[in-house]
Amino acid sequence: MVYWEHGGRDLKAPLAMEAAFSDAHTDDERRIRALIAENNAQRATKLEQELFKQRTRLADAERILESKATKAATENKRIASDKIDAAVRRLADLKRMTLKDADSRIYPGWYAPVMIVQDGRRVVVPMRYRCRLPGWTEQMEREKPGTYNARRDNLRRVWGKLFGYNHGIMVVTRFYENVNRNGKNVVLQFDPTPPQQMVVACLWSRTPIPGEPDLWSFAAITDEPPPEVAAAGHDRCIVPIKPENVDAWLNPDPSDLTSLYAILDDRERPYYEHRMAA
Template sequence: MCYSAMIKAEHHRYVREWGVDIGIAEFVQLFWWRWTTEETLGAQKRPRTPKAMDLGFLRDPRTDDERLIARYITEANARQETDWQRELFVQRARLVKAEQQLATKPTRKAQDDQRIAGAKITQLKGWLDDLQRTEPLPRDARIYPGWYAPVMVMEGGRRVLKPMRYQCRPEGVPADYDRRYPGTYNARRDNLRGPFWRRVFGVSHGVMIVDRFFENVQRDGQNVVLEFVPADGREMLVACLWSRWVGPDGEPLLSFAAVTDEPPPEVAAAGHDRCIVPLKPEHVDAWLQPGRHSLDELDRLLEDRERPLYQHKLAA
């Protein structure tokens, strides 16, 4: 299972290198949702987007819609900063009280409060520093299940870039599928024609551009995270399935899953049993137009894929 990946998140680069049109209405909707839900439902409910995608709009907005998105991001971040500063004040007061108690009459509760408050203060200060940072770092492009990422699709014969959630909810299923099937951020190649994925395999395909991916493996009875990178440094055009799900209130959800297959020998030797499927560049347009091909032909695109030699190391 590809539980995390480092992606190409800056939308202008897709325009430059792949000639895509930006699905700007979907980007506006996503960031409007993030802007409004943070205020109405709390920050924990807002859509998660990689900082690299946010910075693409904040650093170089070129249209009125992009400037609107930049405003949404700026205002949402300001509210988030206020919330974290408020919590930081609470934890600092908690720490002072605990230290005063420990100085006069030590108790187990005061010890716990000192430890917990200290840890939370460190965490909150790190979050605030990261929120306020404007210079990009490599980790800004990392996504996890439930996060949004830019995905290339085909509409009207044109490549279009749309923001989608990395956990696919196929059209027509109930919303609780996310909870019942939490692993649907990946789609096994040997299950694509089965009951779940046949709703989207051969119907709606996408491509996500990935630098590297991360997997959980067992080492000496403990879980560790390994980072896998093509030895030649190439980017991977990862085959994806996606769907447009519409809720009872008419609110749409665009979501996707990365296709996975049996791992190459070096990934298997590292302890993992699955691997994402990177398409050959010459197969991208065929993959993005599944209606023009049989399921057997589409499967052959997955078989005739790029096969980089992966190097791995413990993730930082």
């Protein structure tokens, strides 16, 4: 649906989500596969143009440095080299057939599969991982870019038009967080022990945009962290709900928020091992 509506325009999505359509069996799946291929061709063209631009920048900087070491030329050489390496890696990823663990990772602003209930049926919808709240404009969203997390203590106030109405779940095997270590930002990877799939509680929104496809977007609910996450330096944590509570979560009753809070409280509580993210 998202690929149809966007007509193959560049969408940020994990490679693993797109790879699911490589073995297409139905006409709909083949159409999505074709749109993904079109999207990837556009990405490759942009990356090749970026490579040409940065290689030219690098050559110019090196030519200047041959006669005189300047700060500007040194910086241009460093930046161009970094951007060349990044573009080469991304081009290789577009051609790579074997998936890696990192291919399932999502970032704020990327699309990810979210399960919701529509017309009494469970469906999976690709949604952007940063929620545009009801009534918000694009400008308002830019001013408050942190809405990929829905804090549990703000569910009634900030998220009141979605909490009790638009509930979803996302299945993950780990999560990542930015942590300050000695004045520097580092990214930590948190893995549940023992390894397991976690059903993360989410809220979602569908925003009509005149002249464009509707924007489907979501946020993961977060709460105070367990001791091991707090000790690692982070103050929030996703909320993995129990499988037996999934149906009640996906079919919320806005007149009984107490029961919904009880689902969030009666969560899975694995121990999270952490390490530096690759």
